Amino acid sequence: MRNVPIALCAIALCSIVSPATAHAQARKVYISVDMEGISGVNSDNQTSAAGAEYGRARRLMVEDANAAIRGAFDGGAxxxxxxxxxGSQRNLLPEDLDPRVRLISHSFKRHGMMEGLDSTYDAVMFVGYHAKAGSPRGVFAHTGSGVLRDLQINGVSLGEGGMNALFARWYGVPVVLVTGDDVAVEEQKTTVPNVRGVIVKRAINSRAVELRPLLEARREIQEAAKAAVAAARKAPPERLARYTVRMEMRDQTIPEVAAAFREIRLVNPTTVEFTRESMPDAYRLIRVIYRFINTD
Ligand SMILES: [Zn+2]
Structure with a gap:
């Protein structure tokens, strides 16, 4: 029922709804935080848990997350x-996070980067996101894990941000903010045209970056998160009749194992395809294939 005033607001009443009234409504915000697109992160010895500078990157990650959290609460969350x-999805330390939030931690999740999202939420934010696999310039460009060359859903090539946006749409929860390098932000706008973007660094090539001043980037994340949550409007769930997923891998080992599932078709030695009737269901199988089939 709380959707009714929001829908009316979109049509005509915005000017007479005071901010206090808007903030009185429950606003539940979900923030998915990756590491490659975090302010100040610029080397793979930071993003790998075994890397010499991993501890620094964890601190940088929590700073961007906290900026988005502060903004979300400022905007009425x-x-x-x-x-x-x-990675391990155990990077953020709860003692360093804004004390008002709950943290979903550990990678043993069926829905990975979107674990726990459902239709009770009012807005989604992607913090620290990166460009998709095959992007010639995005810093740390990849999709899911290093094993994928390309992911397509219903014929459209998508990165993590695109795939996760489809998941959010299934529940009718708008993606309102993305932060990352300029390539990641532009890429997200192709799948979520109205999304607010904060570019925290400019990709020079797949390794080199021009980093913005940290405090300036975090301030912009906070301000954008505030505006994004204040303006967030839920949409009806967007549920397609089917989700046909094509996964082109870097080599044939995973496809060879994945073909043991009856519904997974081997398109060629390095490519598998399957069809599911719901996005969460498709998402689970994508994750099983790239993350939980271990061919080492
Ligand atoms: Zn990552």
Missing amino acids: TEVVVNDSH
Whole structure:
């Protein structure tokens, strides 16, 4: 029922709804935090847990997350849940996070970067996101894990941000903010045209970056998160009849194992395809294939 005033507001009443009235509504915000697109992160010895500078990157990650959290509460959020979405998904330390949030931690999740999202949320934010696999310039460009060359859903090539936006749409929760390098932000706008973007660094090539001053980037994340949550409007769930997923891998080992599932078709030695009738269901199988089939 709380959707009714929001829908009316979109049509005509915005000017007479005071900010205090808008903030009185429950606003539950979900923040998925990756690491490659975090302010100041610029080397793979930071993003790998075994890397010499991993501890620094964890601190940088929590700073961007906290900036988005502060902004979300400033914009009227009454509840914020953070999902650690990088690698082990145990990077964010709860003692360093804004004390108002709950943290979803550990990578043993069926829905990975979107674990726990459902239709009770009012807005989604992607913090620290990166460009998709195959992007010639995005810093740390990849999709899911290093094993994928390309991911397509219903014929459209998508990165993590695109795939996660489809997941959010299934529940009718708008993606309102993305932060990362300029390539990641532009890429997200192709799948979510109205999304607010904060570019925290400019990719020079797949390794080199021009980093913005940290305090300036975090301030912009906070301000954008505030505006994004204040303006967030839920949409009806967007549910397609089917989700046909094509995964082109870097080599044939995973496809060879994945073909043991009856519904997974081998398109060629390095490419598998399957069809599911719901996005969460498709998402689970994508994750099983790239993350949980271990061919080492
Ligand atoms: Zn990551």
